[in-house]
Amino acid sequence: MIPMNTDKNPAVSVIMPVYNGAHIIRGAVESILNQTFKDLELIVVDDGSTDGTHAAIEPWIKNGTILYVHQKNAGVSAARNTALRLAKGTFLKFLDSDDFLYPQQLELQVKQLIDKPDNYISVTDCEYEFESKTKKHVRIVLGKHNQLARFIMGNLGPPHIFLIRRSMIEKIGGFDEGLSSCEDSDLWLRVMLQGGIVEKLDFLGCRYRILKGSLDADMDKGLVNFCKVIDKLNSALLPQINQQPREVLEQLLLANTRLFHRCFKAKIKPATYLPNALKASTIIYKEKIHGLKKLIAMIIGIQNVALLLYIKAYLTNRNYYENLNIATWRDENNYA
Numbered sequence: 354m355i356p357m358n359t360d361k362n363p364a365v366s367v368i369m370p371v372y373n374g375a376h377i378i379r380g381a382v383e384s385i386l387n388q389t390f391k392d393l394e395l396i397v398v399d400d401g402s403t404d405g406t407h408a409a410i411e412p413w414i415k416n417g418t419i420l421y422v423h424q425k426n427a428g429v430s431a432a433r434n435t436a437l438r439l440a441k442g443t444f445l446k447f448l449d450s451d452d453f454l455y456p457q458q459l460e461l462q463v464k465q466l467i468d469k470p471d472n473y474i475s476v477t478d479c480e481y482e483f484e485s486k487t488k489k490h491v492r493i494v495l496g497k498h499n500q501l502a503r504f505i506m507g508n509l510g511p512p513h514i515f516l517i518r519r520s521m522i523e524k525i526g527g528f529d530e531g532l533s534s535c536e537d538s539d540l541w542l543r544v545m546l547q548g549g550i551v552e553k554l555d556f557l558g559c560r561y562r563i564l565k566g567s568l569d570a571d572m573d574k575g576l577v578n579f580c581k582v583i584d585k586l587n588s589a590l591l592p593q594i595n596q597q598p599r600e601v602l603e604q605l606l607l608a609n610t611r612l613f614h615r616c617f618k619a620k621i622k623p624a625t626y627l628p629n630a631l632k633a634s635t636i637i638y639k640e641k642i643h644g645l646k647k648l649i650a651m652i653i654g655i656q657n658v659a660l661l662l663y664i665k666a667y668l669t670n671r672n673y674y675e676n677l678n679i680a681t682w683r684d685e686n687n688y689a
Contacts, residue, residue, distance in 0.1 A: 365393040365459055366442030366519065370432035373404040374450035382410060382419065384453030390460035395419050396436040397450075401426030430528035430536045437519075437527050445519050447512035447537075451562050454513060458558035462516035465554055474544070474551045475516040476509060477558030481688065484564065489688040495553055501545045502600040505586070505608050508538045509551070511561040515541075521549065529585075535578040542586050563685075576619055580626035583612055587629040594636055602637050609634045 367385050371378055378397075385395050397419050399406055413419040424435055433447065444463060448454060462475040481489045493510055496503050503509075525543045528536050541549075590597060590605065597605075609630045616623045624631060 362441040362443070363392050363394045364442055364463060365390065365444045365446055365516075366436075366440035367393055367395045367446045367448055368433055368436040368440065369395065369397045369448050369450055370400055370429050370436070371397060371402060371406055371450035372400045372426065372429075372432075373402045373406065375402070375405040375409040378406060378409055378450040381448060381450045381453050382413060384455070385448070386418070387456050388454065388459045389457050390463055393459065394440070394442060396439055397421050398432040398435045399423040400428065400432040428530065428533055430530045430532055434527045434530060437522065440519060442519060444516050445522055446516055448559075449512070451564060452511065452513055452560060454559045455557065458556070459516070461554055461556055462558070465552065466516060466518070469552075471518050471520050472548045472550055473518075474521070474549055475554060476514045476551055477554045477556045479510050479514050480557055480560045481685075482560055482562045483685040485685065487685050488560070489685060490557060491688065493553055495551060499598050499600040500549070500551055501542075502598070502604040504538075504542055504545050505601065505604040508541060511559075512537045513559045513561070517544070517549075521547065532578050532581060534575050535582045538579070539582040539585065542582065543589075546586075546589055576615060576621070577626060580612060580616070580621075580630075583608060584627050584629045587627075587633040591629060591633050591636075594633055602640075606634055606637045 369378075369381060369385075374381075382395065382397075385393070395418065397410065399421065401424065407414070407421070407423065410419060410421070414421045420439065422435060422439070424432065429449075437445075444466065446454075446459065458477060462477065465475045466473055476493050476495075478493055479491050481491050483489075491510065493514060495509075509515075521544055522540075525540070525547055527540075529539050532539055587605070587609065590601070594602070609627070612627065612630065613623045613634075616625075616627070
């Protein structure tokens with residue numbers, strides 16, 4: 354049993370940004386109303402919709418089921434931050450207007466975290482739904498090693514697999530409004546840098562719809578935003594880089610090098626968006642190599658080393674060039 358909440362504030366704040374979601378938002382809202390856990394508030398921030406989103410959910414707004422805010426279009430991060438300033442719940446659930454939760458997710462996640470320290474985070478498995486209406490059960494894999502290294506390797510999944518205490522999100526200052534995509538990857542990396550610990554529930558908790566025209570489908574913009582995220586991470590780690598665990602340094606160098614290669618592919622100079630990644634990689638790379646290679650690395654610099662490694666990889670495997678595409682996770686054929 355989950356202890357009764359004696360605080361006048363709700364246990365969970367569900368934060369839902371929406372932009373022109375009149376055709377789909379009702380399903381997301383209903384998935385919250387159908388939760389077996391009822392001690393919650395639902396905050397919908399309309400980020401400048403022009404399609405009748407308000408009308409689609411007006412009955413729920415009028416009866417107080419939804420706390421609704423309309424703002425000038427400023428992006429998903431700004432919309433979530435607006436909701437964060439209004440949120441009163443102990444825990445936070447981020448749910449986009451085109452996705453939904455299965456009925457027991459909140460109940461099980463609150464039960465998992467209720468007696469845990471503030472830095473603990475709950476995640477569940479997720480079901481991906483593609484344009485073809487095909488659904489794939491995606492099992493979230495944490496691994497048994499350093500969790501920061503795991504998040505550097507790649508984001509675990511969409512925002513609504515997570516349940517986290519509001520105090521942790523407030524501690525890191527919410528979402529970065531300078532990012533129009535990859536903002537959730539940035540958020541979770543900053544949470545991990547502040548000591549976040551993720552525990553997984555073996556439970557299919559939600560569905561994520563992969564739709565054409567969604568924000569993260571814009572590859573050019575996505576690459577620039579991802580560069581910004583990784584460069585911020587490198588900046589945060591640089592002051593104590595020699596004290597970082599080996600797993601973190603290995604994953605950081607791997608992520609940086611792969612990103613350098615993607616920049617070369619896109620004809621972008623890594624130094625433009627990745628100055629801190631270049632600095633950190635130079636330090637890590639010099640520690641990992643010896644002798645003549647180390648001398649060459651010091652002379653020609655990591656930018657050219659990255660280019661040489663890229664050329665070598667491409668000549669060895671002609672498919673490497675194409676495999677740098679970050680959106681392969683959007684292809685339903687890549688799931689069993």
